[in-house]
Amino acid sequence: MEKLTAIIIVQYLNNSINFEQLKDNPKYKIIVVDNSPKRDLALSCSNIIYVPLKVNKGIAAAQNIGILKAKELGCFKILFFDQDSLINRTLVDMLSQAYDNIALKGELIGAVGPLVINKVTKKKYKVKASCHNEYSEVSTLISSGTCTTINVLDNVGLFEEDLFIDLVDHEWCWRASQKGFKLYSCNIIHMSHRVGEGDYSFLGFPIIKSSPFRYYFIFRNTLRLLKRNYVPFDWKLKRTIRCVGTVIYIGLSTNFKGVKREIMKNVLRGLKDGILSPKQIKFK
Numbered sequence: 001m002e003k004l005t006a007i008i009i010v011q012y013l014n015n016s017i018n019f020e021q022l023k024d025n026p027k028y029k030i031i032v033v034d035n036s037p038k039r040d041l042a043l044s045c046s047n048i049i050y051v052p053l054k055v056n057k058g059i060a061a062a063q064n065i066g067i068l069k070a071k072e073l074g075c076f077k078i079l080f081f082d083q084d085s086l087i088n089r090t091l092v093d094m095l096s097q098a099y100d101n102i103a104l105k106g107e108l109i110g111a112v113g114p115l116v117i118n119k120v121t122k123k124k125y126k127v128k129a130s131c132h133n134e135y136s137e138v139s140t141l142i143s144s145g146t147c148t149t150i151n152v153l154d155n156v157g158l159f160e161e162d163l164f165i166d167l168v169d170h171e172w173c174w175r176a177s178q179k180g181f182k183l184y185s186c187n188i189i190h191m192s193h194r195v196g197e198g199d200y201s202f203l204g205f206p207i208i209k210s211s212p213f214r215y216y217f218i219f220r221n222t223l224r225l226l227k228r229n230y231v232p233f234d235w236k237l238k239r240t241i242r243c244v245g246t247v248i249y250i251g252l253s254t255n256f257k258g259v260k261r262e263i264m265k266n267v268l269r270g271l272k273d274g275i276l277s278p279k280q281i282k283f284k
Helices: 059-072 089-104 150-156 168-178 214-226 233-252 260-276
Strands: 005-011 028-034 048-052 077-082 109-118 135-138 147-149 182-193 198-202 205-209
Touching: 005 059, 005 089, 028 059, 048 059, 059 077, 059 150, 059 168, 077 089, 077 150, 089 109, 089 147, 089 182, 109 150, 109 168, 147 150, 150 168, 168 182, 198 233, 205 233, 214 233, 214 260, 233 260
Parallel strands: 005 028, 005 077, 028 048, 109 182
Antiparallel strands: 077 147, 109 147, 135 182, 198 205
């Protein structure tokens, strides 16, 4: 009997769920975890499990709930997607096959992901990779499009829920690497996606425009991860410079007109709470 694959999609205030090609396919269990407050959608497909949380618990908590549901259903493999990603049957099948192909080579594989293309600019998001072949070993993967297994998640642990939203995927990847698991970007598999609400550049560093409340988590979580010894030093250095550049850019740019004061309040709150955060936590 073929092992089931779970597709976990986290929703938040979005009525469009893009999985038409996967509906009613017995090979997949589509687990939609909805972080939208006070909402309960009517989804009637044989392979869809809808989990309304009725409150925004953050992407990490939503994904963990999806993982536990996948385990209950007896799934072996898991693919994560955000609501902003364009999902289709070919993408899912290719990612699943890529995981199997790399595993057959004897690698201790933690997860694979696609080459992510900005769906607005049509340019690929830069990743730190060790080579430029069909598969590139990378230091991190974004959550959306990631394919892994229940066995890996049992070994590495679930996502860190207190991070809530920003850097959740990066933190898990570094934790997986610490345990010896390798991460791969599949360069022949492309996924259209967009990070944030706008993309800018300042002194060579990317600046992502996000909702004002996100800057609290961006800065708080950055300070939290700077304290951890399994987080790469080069990321710590670049991230520190990028955060300083972000503050300067927001202060000078007209792209953030009308929200600068709110953003800066959230930055200061994030810095304060980040300084007071514990160095490490226990993972489930």
